[in-house]
Amino acid sequence: MQKKAPMIFRTAEEGRDEADLARITSECFGPVTPRTLRKWMHHEKKDGSGQDRFFVAEVDGKVVSSVSVAPRKMHFGEGVYLKTLGILGVCTCSEYRKKGIATSLLQQALAYADKTGFSNTTLYTVILIPAHRVYLRLGFQDIERTTRYVKHLDYDYVFRRWVRWLNHYLKHSNIAQKTLQNWNHSVIFNLGNEGIKAFRFRNGRFQRLSKPPRNADIIINTSVESLTHIMAGAYEFGANVLENAVKTGQIQVQRGSESDLKILNKILVGVWDE
């Protein structure tokens, strides 16, 4: 019989866990340095609502998952503010996902909430990720989605920045690296008035192309507005944002196989978990 790896749940310690926490946080949310993590651990809310606390799961002496909590006071009407425990930074190393580690950590955080006198807990999450289902199972309910009004004044810069961000993210995400293994493709976005934007993925890196390639693997005709909508995850489209955007006519696929479009969907939306 295979022996189970020893697992410990504990509170994170300053001076010991910053590097590990930065590693797993970077994998889930994009690049974060240990220095920033130290700041977060030190961070006492200046509005007096208390200090954030990190819970971590350790397997074989390595921190593989973390959840942090922060006390807040939220307006419930009639000028009454109730204490609420905010849950944030829920992340697990890609190789340790789907083992119930984050669920156990969250249960610990909820027990902490009860022990410290909080009647309720709150959090912000992303709908398309598996964690959302975990939260629903643990008794959370959706309250309100976020809306954003956006105006691009220099879309060329926005696109360049996005490609740079993709490379930063890729550096830390094992799942993204695995998904993109051997995926050497070029993509063209025909953005109407905004012109043509193109990028390719080659040798493990995204590259913005100032000149669109002649034989791009994927060609998409759309508008800046629709592309921004898709990149933001466009809630009403569910998990297959790109596919549904095609169905509703927000984008037209001039060229591209179904499997390539599935990968492009992950690149655009930034959600890599199945």
Added chain:
Amino acid sequence: MSKTQLEIKRMVRGDAEQLLKMHERFVQDYVGPLERNVKFYQRAARRKDGLRWVAANKKGQIVGYILAFHNKRRRLGVITEIVVDPSLDFVSVAKVLVEKVYSLLVEKGAATIQAPTTLNPKYSQIFPDMGFFKVEIQDVFMFATNNVPRFLGEIKPIITARLKKVQGWNGTLELRCREHSVFFKKDGDKVQLYDWTNYDVDCRILMDEYTLAAVLLGVSDVETAHDDGKVQVETSLSKSKTKELLVNLFPKRQFLAFNFW
């Protein structure tokens, strides 16, 4: 209020108390905003990026403010918060403030300007006119009740305040959620709280913790929840009176959160 009646000026530390009071008045119509203190505004005024402005009326009283920031590296401008005195028209004051900050962000070289909101519907009367488009992003705010009796205890002041405003009904009210109850006795504009009573209850409202959170946080309409059977009422009151009482106890509020954590 027209543009000429408003003076737009930089936020200074001395405005902090006035701003806090206005924020407190503003959030009365909403659920979701986090508690603020004077220090929050003092710190906001101290920032030197020049993106914190207040609108004052002719008497010099502050009637609105805007908070924004500019991320130089990402060339991203974000309007984080617009608050206007609730006695005034939100759009007319907010528009002047947004125009001011917008021109400053353009000057600073912002490639993208965003105004996130969860969820101020009045933004739709300001931003689309200025060329912004609306994007519904994947982020969602979630809520869980971990300890029902404690939560019921905490919401007593909210129910008491609302019960005081109810006209033409006096009696004993029980709010029951998952076998836990809170009792209120209303007599005119006086409301007494009981932990337990063997009085005959005139009105018993039953719902689970999910529905309770939903009607408190403005996600569900209490009348619809009642029609769907999610809110049950045991009372001798007529149907219309019952609905009136429910709407008074759980009025529809807009969820609005400025701060993400």
